[in-house]
Amino acid sequence: MGVLPDDLACFAVHVAARELDNAYRPALRELGLTYPQYMTMLVLWDRDPQTVKELGAALRFDSGTLSPLLKRLEAAGFVTRERSTTDERSVLVRLTTRGRKLEERGKDLVAKVFSTFHYSDRDAEHLHEEMRKLVAALDEHAAEFGRGARG
Amino acid sequence: MGVLPDDLACFAVHVAARELDNAYRPALRELGLTYPQYMTMLVLWDRDPQTVKELGAALRFDSGTLSPLLKRLEAAGFVTRERSTTDERSVLVRLTTRGRKLEERGKDLVAKVFSTFHYSDRDAEHLHEEMRKLVAALDEHAAEFGRGARG
DNA sequence: CACATTTTAGTTGTGTACAACTAAGTTGCT
């Protein structure tokens, strides 16, 4: 009769995101990281240091999410935070030796976890393409109707 | 050089879920609901009353998520909660008149929001199919490696 | 230079999510 969550694509996206989180959790637990923290470390392993703003752009997190997350990474000893000397509004996030060393164990974790559920590279790429299409549509929607709207 | 979040399908799923949330937020705000609360109301509009366990199965929420959510729906005057008389472990969640009346305004909200970003019915069905495939793989993975593992 | 505007991080408050646990009720087995 009525529409149920299971009938909705948007609900399925939410379920998939949560279950992906759950699938990664055991492996990440051994690194002492959550999934968003792991994504943050990936960005820093690629380039170090980076400002909070740059990290936020790469992760699509605002400061309300990123600031406390970085404080936890700092408390865990993976990063340091220091005001930029050239622009004192910015904060530079920098890997510690411990944080840099974690890359060895964290590097191929995604591929390892993804391979445990039966998802080939082709499947993953197909999934990725579908997500890119959805996110592009949502970004366009946000630009039109979102907070930055022009009327 | 390194792998970045944008290279990962799993990250794209998370981004999509969050941006879907943001896309629904303005419309849901007018109903006084969050997205998970709206999903809960959909389940109740379809069948009323239902136990917390049944709602949890339909929404894939555990009691730690659902109990406080239902308390907020109760505080907002959309549902009542009462112990089942036949099995006093169970709690029956029942729509109030106000909760039932909300269906008129909430019924076609999904279709309305989805149509504002350029997603045809065919696009949505394609997306849904891709998500079903991923969730099925994750469910299988959870059954094998998750908490209920048999070894 | 003076000062409004913008940029950058952080804080507070609300609401998911999940792990680990508790309390109470029911069922199954002998």
Place this chain on the structure above:
DNA sequence: AGCAACTTAGTTGTACACAACTAAAATGTG
């Protein structure tokens, strides 16, 4: 009947995620 095992909700603690706000520093304009 008696009691262990299980089921059902709820609670506590941690961690995202976003809105709304604040504080401080930089930028732009007359």
